[in-house]
Amino acid sequence: MKLLQERIVRDGNVKSGNVLKVDNFLNHQMDIELFNEIGKEFKRIFSDLKITKILTIEASGIGIACITAQYFKVPVVFAKKAQSINIDGEVYSTKIESFTHKKTYDVIVSKKFISPEDKVLIIDDFLANGCALAGLIDLVRSASASVEGIGIVIEKGFQNGGEMIRSMGVRLESLAIIESMNAENGSIIFRDE
Amino acid sequence: MKLLQERIVRDGNVKSGNVLKVDNFLNHQMDIELFNEIGKEFKRIFSDLKITKILTIEASGIGIACITAQYFKVPVVFAKKAQSINIDGEVYSTKIESFTHKKTYDVIVSKKFISPEDKVLIIDDFLANGCALAGLIDLVRSASASVEGIGIVIEKGFQNGGEMIRSMGVRLESLAIIESMNAENGSIIFRDE
Numbered sequence: 087m088k089l090l091q092e093r094i095v096r097d098g099n100v101k102s103g104n105v106l107k108v109d110n111f112l113n114h115q116m117d118i119e120l121f122n123e124i125g126k127e128f129k130r131i132f133s134d135l136k137i138t139k140i141l142t143i144e145a146s147g148i149g150i151a152c153i154t155a156q157y158f159k160v161p162v163v164f165a166k167k168a169q170s171i172n173i174d175g176e177v178y179s180t181k182i183e184s185f186t187h188k189k190t191y192d193v194i195v196s197k198k199f200i201s202p203e204d205k206v207l208i209i210d211d212f213l214a215n216g217c218a219l220a221g222l223i224d225l226v227r228s229a230s231a232s233v234e235g236i237g238i239v240i241e242k243g244f245q246n247g248g249e250m251i252r253s254m255g256v257r258l259e260s261l262a263i264i265e266s267m268n269a270e271n272g273s274i275i276f277r278d279e
Numbered sequence: 280m281k282l283l284q285e286r287i288v289r290d291g292n293v294k295s296g297n298v299l300k301v302d303n304f305l306n307h308q309m310d311i312e313l314f315n316e317i318g319k320e321f322k323r324i325f326s327d328l329k330i331t332k333i334l335t336i337e338a339s340g341i342g343i344a345c346i347t348a349q350y351f352k353v354p355v356v357f358a359k360k361a362q363s364i365n366i367d368g369e370v371y372s373t374k375i376e377s378f379t380h381k382k383t384y385d386v387i388v389s390k391k392f393i394s395p396e397d398k399v400l401i402i403d404d405f406l407a408n409g410c411a412l413a414g415l416i417d418l419v420r421s422a423s424a425s426v427e428g429i430g431i432v433i434e435k436g437f438q439n440g441g442e443m444i445r446s447m448g449v450r451l452e453s454l455a456i457i458e459s460m461n462a463e464n465g466s467i468i469f470r471d472e
Contacts, residue, residue: 114359115392117354145357145359148342149344161311195307199307
């Protein structure tokens, strides 16, 4: 997605340790106009799918998922990190390791909100090692529902998450795939579309 | 907001301990069509204000804030719970006590995303004791920016947060204010608009 690549180059900030900061438009401050273009693009890419629900994970996936849901006209469910006393007993749960925060989360979704007949589109902002995505796939499959597709805004192509998820036979589309980036000169190279 | 009150009565679930579960349309599964009606209503109520930015707090405020931002044509910033290594050193921070999770969070927002000239609309899904809102107001004021208004989806009118925030001289508008609710028979009484 050209517009997104240009925005990453313009406003993204490459830090050491393979960190790409896009917090001024994607995951702390959120550019809702851009989100709408992203939502339209997901709808275009997945126009052949019959989706009944969009699933994401808190927190930074929620904005993208909600704006995207307008184009699919379906509800959004977000998986929650850790148990809350506001959640009923009956949940699907999985464990997700976060390298960013250096810990393992229990991630849950209420059984009420994913049914066997659901055709789920998973939406998230980032794909790196794929742990979060694998967890979300696990939650959907625990409900005997189907993962019809996965839409990612930015994939770090130099980490193994994309390969791992695609090898599971799941249709995964990333709007921008970063082939390599360099913290010293700030350069970002995208994989050819 | 009539549509919202009807939805709370239809799909809300009153639990003991003053818990109102609205997780099937507001804060776990999210009804994006309803969110659009909520966003339009916030725009109608605050149509006299010049807003430059919407501020919310992760996680359940994000969806409402993003959909609402479409009507104000401004970016959304969400305050984050706890320090992340992906956040630069320069942040405003405050402490928020969560009764739901029975702990105190550090809540931060990058200094890059709130400037003294910002006119901020704070959006959140719930107002009960007001701790989260007071923290968000504190963050905005730390940046010498102004809180032009606060839009809440559901206010628990029988808790003291609304009174506390209004006594600070901040313009606070809640789309549904619950006067009382009863876990035994499930009844919900709204404050007259």
